[in-house]
Amino acid sequence: METHHIRLTSSEVGALWANYIADSMFVCVYKYYLAKVEDAEIKKVLEHALDLAQQHVQVVTKIFKGEGHAIPLGFTENDVNVDSPRLFSDEFFLFYTKNMTKGALVTYGAILPHTFRNDIREHFMSCISSTMELFNDTTNVLLSKGIEVRSPYIPYLQEVDMVEKQHFLAGWWGEQRPLTAAEITHLYSNIQTNNMGSAVITGFAQVAKSKDVREYFRRGKEIAKKQIEVLTKYLHKNDLPAPVTWDAQVQDITESPFSDKLMLYQTSMMTAAGMGNYGTALSASPRRDIAADYVRLQGEIGLYAEDGLNLQIKHAWLERPPHAADGDQLMK
Incomplete structure (x- = not known):
């Protein structure tokens, strides 16, 4: 058959x-x-x-x-x-x-x-x-090896309690409620992700051959550093630890193991993942101040991602992905 x-x-x-x-x-x-x-x-x-x-x-x-x-x-x-x-x-x-x-x-x-x-x-x-x-x-x-980075510990709940006030959503002014477990999880995870990104592009900035690519990596490191500070403040206000940086894991060399094309693509992957992580964190963070920061930070790395794509196009490193038929071209 x-x-x-x-x-x-x-x-x-x-x-x-x-x-x-x-x-x-x-x-x-x-x-x-x-x-x-x-x-x-x-x-x-x-x-x-x-x-x-x-x-x-x-x-x-x-x-x-x-x-x-x-x-x-x-x-x-x-x-x-x-x-x-x-x-x-x-x-x-x-x-x-x-x-x-x-x-x-x-x-x-x-x-x-x-x-x-x-x-x-x-x-x-x-x-x-x-x-x-x-x-x-x-x-x-x-x-x-004792080097895994665990998220912070919090007290176990002893009884079930229901949210009764709109203050649960507040955050911009006045007394702020403690972070929820979900908010802590995403803050900690996004700090870790930024630490990883910072270390990767620190190394890439050392070895990239093209000046504009090196500058792009250096700018990314500054963005990551600033975003880590924004997210860390929420953990510190709740007396919770924040992950340490991994920049010390980068060796001082200038000969590149990778092409600029590969390093730029790796950076674009990490940036796209970061935007997705912020979107997920936003949906799990009821406090208005945290949500507002995620929206702002997401927009910032969105612009950085766009500049990275423009660099890939400039150097003819961006493969065009599969796409729909161009109806206008078919009719010519």
Whole structure:
């Protein structure tokens, strides 16, 4: 019996294309990390991360070839120099991997509901499952080495209590209520994410070849520093600790392990993830002052992201993603 071939939908094509671009970058990143890592436990985590990225690239390549769809350029061996000096510490490799797996789980979770064909659903379910495993392995190693960054502790509730006053939503003037557990979670997580971004682009600013790209990274570091201060003030007002920075994990070198193209793309990924994180935090933060700060900070990094895309276009590094047919061109 002849089986009808079901074409990929726009959401499936877009998700596979983005999956290929991101994981081709991670293949480059983890090949470099593995060339520098010294700790045996951390090396196993990095090998696991590289294996997953390579698998994802292979799966997407096979699907696109079967569909007659162009394979993205993505990132290749031309975008990495594994022989360059060490830019980050072994511990940073772990922090980076933990942060990337957190972002990947959010991304894959958002993609899955928009997949329909069985093989595409199976691919992204496998991505979620394997990324969860990598997340778990990374967390276990961080905990075993005593360097995992835990969120703050708060008292257990002894009884159920209902909110009775509109003051629960206040925050701009007068007495402010204590932060909720959800607000603490997002403040702490977003500070961690900014710390990671700051460390990454500190290293990138040292080694980038193009002057405008270096300046872009330096500007990003200043934005991250300012946003960390804004978010940290809420934790300190509630006598809660804030995560420490990771800038000390960056080594003092000037020879770049990565192409400017790769580093700019990595930065755009982190910026996009940061905007999404702020949106999620906004929905879980009833206090008006916190919500207002998230809106303002989100707008600030949105403008930074736009400038990053303009830089990619200027240097001819931005691949055009899959898109709808241009009706005007078809009619000519």
